[in-house]
Amino acid sequence: MNAKREVHTVRVIDTSHERKTAPNFLKHIEDTLKMLGQDWNIIVVAFTSDASGESRAARIALLEKYPWLIVLDCYAHQVNLVIGDYLGSGSRILAIADDAEELISWLRRRTLVLARIREVQAANGKSFFAIIRPVATRWTSHYLAFKRLLELQPTLTAILASDRVSGGETTFMAGIKGSAAKAKARQMLALIEDGAFWHSLNRIKLHLEPFAIAVNLAQAAHCRLDQVLLIFGFLYHRFSRLPSDIDDEESSSAVLKSLEDRWSKADQSVFVAAVILNPIYRLAPFALI
Incomplete structure (x- = not known):
């Protein structure tokens, strides 16, 4: 209760x-x-x-x-389903998400690389950033995982540069045996050095950020009815007006359709009444409708 x-x-x-x-x-x-x-x-x-x-x-x-x-309904779950529709929209930019998940999984298996990451971060006076693996049933974890991978990019780049200066075998290839494993390592190295990959991953992170905010609000035990409607309005407004540098029509359309579908199944009058009865908002959120 x-x-x-x-x-x-x-x-x-x-x-x-x-x-x-x-x-x-x-x-x-x-x-x-x-x-x-x-x-x-x-x-x-x-x-x-x-x-x-x-x-x-x-x-x-x-x-x-x-x-x-x-x-x-549980509206934290409904927001998570919208995130699922975003990730499943088939947008070309989201192919980068698959590459990022592959890189994350590969890095987490490479204990020598993880040790070197800790070493470099400690040398720079930073706390160790663990590599987070996204979980399929917890869509917000994709935001956290991609955000952390982006935070680790300077460290990964520094390790590569240091290895090349020393002239020895790169940390990322150390201890790898077998042609298939070496080919996989070279593929991951190419991703780390690919500026377009990091740029696209940052765009995805910026797309997922509003969802992370929305889920944190919706999953709170004291989330109110008016907040649910404002969350839906916030997401709809955000994906209707994405800045040109991160806009992606296909994924944005998937999000807007998903929000419309879920709102159409809601007891709309209850949510609208809750916003109007809130003395802070009253009719203000509906002024542009």
Whole structure:
């Protein structure tokens, strides 16, 4: 339960012995609502859950039985799905994302390279930056992983330059055996030295940055209805007006369509009312509509 911007655990149920179905979930929801009313003297005005199929079915059934209740999807998950639509848009620039993930995976396996990175960073008086691997089901991790890789670019370039000055074998090739492994290493070295790769990766990072902000807001336990609508408006405005140096029509169109689709399925009047009733905003966010 969320009240006065604080989360309170009111009931924990062991469901390990039962099937995870919508009817079973609905029963637990109803039992908890009844308990809150009878034992806590609390009137619940809104309910939300994760975005799984069974949870969605339970929410639909709950709204049918209690039409006065505000029943909401998880909007942190909805924003993550928009990120998924962005990454899956097929834009040519996003081919760089695959190259970046490949480089990240390769660097994480190269213990000698990781040790050299730590050495160079320590020599420059910097803390060690770990290489972050993006996780497919946590789309915001792509932003963090690409941001970290960009932060490591000067270190990687410095290692290459130092190795060439010394005239010995580069750290990136040390200990590698087999023609296939050496070919892979040369491919990764070419990426590290490719200015166009880093430029495109920076564009992707700048595209993902608004999503990282949005998810951090939407996943908060005290996220409000008005904030959800403002988040959607912020993302729509951002991708409708990307600066020319980072604009990409194909991926932007995918984001805008995804936002429109998800907004069309929302209980729009509840979100609009929440913004209007906020004395800070009232009608101001709708002035340009």
